[in-house]
Amino acid sequence: MTLSHDDKTRLAAALEETAREAGEIARGYFRHGEKTSARIWNKAGGSPVTEADVSVDAFLKVRLSQILPEAGWLSEETRDDPARLERTLVWIVDPIDGTRAFLNGNPDWSVAIALLVEGRPTLGIVHAPALESLYDARADGGARLNGAPIAVSAPQGVGGTRVTGPKPMMDTLARRAGPISEMPKVPSLALRIARVAAGDVDAALVTANARDWDLAAADLVLAEAGGALSSLTGDAPVYNRPEPVHGALLAASRALHPRLVEAMTSDESGERRLARVP
Known part of the structure; x- marks a missing residue:
């Protein structure tokens, strides 16, 4: 289907209207620099969830199901069907x-929504309400930030590349590729990748165990801005x-991406490793 x-x-x-409404629901519980006003509890495994997560999820389930009743549903906060x-x-x-x-008052959180068509993201939005930033993309239609077209940066080499992500992964990249410019870690994975799409950073690293809902919308935004998201083996x-x-992932411009893959799949001596990341 197309x-x-x-x-x-x-x-x-x-979708944009829906994302903005969802963002306003969430922002009602957000306190910049302070603890959220929402109730907080822990899910199985210990990760936190707030009253805001549940409220936004319920709103999106109803609204998106009205927009496309025939579509399936996968969300972090809904039992999988x-x-x-x-x-x-x-x-x-x-x-x-x-x-x-979100619950600690850091504005680097987002509402992420993607529509898959035959397994590939076709529409995507990453909305950061506390920053008043909305990234959107359509397959073959470009990517935008607050309505203005965006594009990835174009560094000539890995050296000095502005990278955001977990410190251990950045340390590994620096050992294998030379000095990099370590940028502050962005807590929201979707927003981390979207910032690569907008050229605010050159590359982003993501540890293993990210889920579809962390990635799909930002993947499309990045692709439409001239970038690529992949496993460490490409x-x-x-x-x-x-x-x-x-598994572990990296995001960068299409020009820089293969150089980062090469760096992350080499051992400390620079020789390529044959093992693949699952």
Whole structure:
């Protein structure tokens, strides 16, 4: 199944309106520099969830189901329904990506929404309400930040590259590729990748165990801005699998990306490693 240009235009407008409404719901609980006003509890495994996550998720489930009733659904805060695996259209949603940042008053959190068509992101939005930043993209339609076109940066080499991500991964890259410019870690994975798309940083690193909802929307924004997201061995993410879990990832411009893959798949002496990241 494919969506026509008119379909994408109509759906993109509805999706942006929905994302902004969702952002306002979340922002009602957010306190800049202070603890959230929302109730907080821990999910199985110990990760936090707030009243805001649940409220935004419920709103998005209703609204997006009205926009495309035939689409499947995968969200961090909803019990998984395997019926999504049989659907051509699937909504992939993270109601608040970067919950720890959100609950501690750090504005680097986002609402991430993607529409998959036959397994690939076709529409995507990463909305950072506390920063008044909305990144959006359509397949073959470019990427924008607050309506203005964006594009990745174009560094000539890995040396001095502005990188955001976990410190251990940045240390590994620096040992194998030479000095890099370490940027502050962005808590929201979707926002971390979107900032590569906008050229605010040159590359982003992500540890293993990210989920579809962390990645799908930002993946499209990055691709439409001239970048690439992949495993450390260069494989593109595959979405809407029974277990929507990913290995370690890197994001960069298409020019820089293969150089980073080469660096991350070499040992300390610079020789290429043959082992693949699952």
